[in-house]
Amino acid sequence: MNPKGCLIFCLALLVSTTSLADAENDVKLPKPSFTGKMSVETSMTKKKSVRHFAADPLTLEQVSQLLWAANGVLPVDAISGATIKTIPSAGGIYPLEIFLLTGDKSVKGLPAGVFHYNTMNNSLLMISSGDARMALAQAALSQIWMASAPVTIVIAGAFGKSTAKYGQRGIQYTFMESGAANQNLYLQAEAIGLRVGTVGAFDENSVSSAIKMPAGITPLLLVPVGK
Numbered sequence: 001m002n003p004k005g006c007l008i009f010c011l012a013l014l015v016s017t018t019s020l021a022d023a024e025n026d027v028k029l030p031k032p033s034f035t036g037k038m039s040v041e042t043s044m045t046k047k048k049s050v051r052h053f054a055a056d057p058l059t060l061e062q063v064s065q066l067l068w069a070a071n072g073v074l075p076v077d078a079i080s081g082a083t084i085k086t087i088p089s090a091g092g093i094y095p096l097e098i099f100l101l102t103g104d105k106s107v108k109g110l111p112a113g114v115f116h117y118n119t120m121n122n123s124l125l126m127i128s129s130g131d132a133r134m135a136l137a138q139a140a141l142s143q144i145w146m147a148s149a150p151v152t153i154v155i156a157g158a159f160g161k162s163t164a165k166y167g168q169r170g171i172q173y174t175f176m177e178s179g180a181a182n183q184n185l186y187l188q189a190e191a192i193g194l195r196v197g198t199v200g201a202f203d204e205n206s207v208s209s210a211i212k213m214p215a216g217i218t219p220l221l222l223v224p225v226g227k
């Protein structure tokens with residue numbers, strides 16, 4: 001990328017990231033639990049991708065636990081002061097962004113909409129209102145089963161954050177990191193009695209427009225969750 005292109009891209013990324021930080025309108029989530037009842041081995045044994053879900057609504061506690069597992073912050077390292085998350089990240093850059101799609105009454109305490117997960121604040125910012133789950137399923141090559149899940153978590157990447165340091169390799173790092181977030185979702189969901197599916201077959205532009213994805217952020221994996 002030439003210097004002018006790089007400047008435009010960096011400004012676009014800054015604007016998009018800034019528009020995702022709005023502490024005043026954030027829905028604060030319950031504090032996630034750092035301990036659980038199921039061992040990681042049991043969770044790995046039970047892990048399975050599912051493609052149909054009960055209509056039962058999720059609770060805010062469950063949503064908080066899932067989002068924290070996907071990209072949550074741990075207590076800051078007392079010695080280095082570095083941010084630490086539930087997933088590894090090349091160079092500690094953390095290029096992933098997580099979005100949540102809800103339907104009408106599909107999460108107790110949340111309206112239908114698309115939300116961005118503010119990892120540092122453990123909160124949600126609504127970026128658009130209304131149920132976008134069917135539009136998302138259609139954008140995923142009409143995998144309509146997805147729309148039956150009470151929520152879908154979208155793992156997305158701000159490639160520019162990683163490529164700014166690592167060049168083209170940063171794109172691969174961002175994809176790799178999305179796998180870590182995805183696996184955490186499988187294990188966390190099992191541990192709290194939920195199931196997930198994974199959808200990587202989708203049209204990127206249609207997904208971005210279905211959920212009004214901010215500029216500079218690319219959808220990587222779609223993860224429907226329910227019982």
Ligand SMILES: Cc1cc2nc3c(=O)[nH]c(=O)nc-3n(C[C@H](O)[C@H](O)[C@H](O)COP(=O)(O)O)c2cc1C
Nearest residue numbers: 047048049050051140143197198199200201202221
């Ligand atoms: C990167 C990736 C993309 C996937 N895309 C889809 C998809 O578009 N639709 C789908 O039904 N399953 C998808 N899956 C789920 C796989 O089909 C599933 O993990 C595989 O069949 C193994 O089954 P299991 O997860 O239950 O062990 C995807 C999984 C991964 C890791």
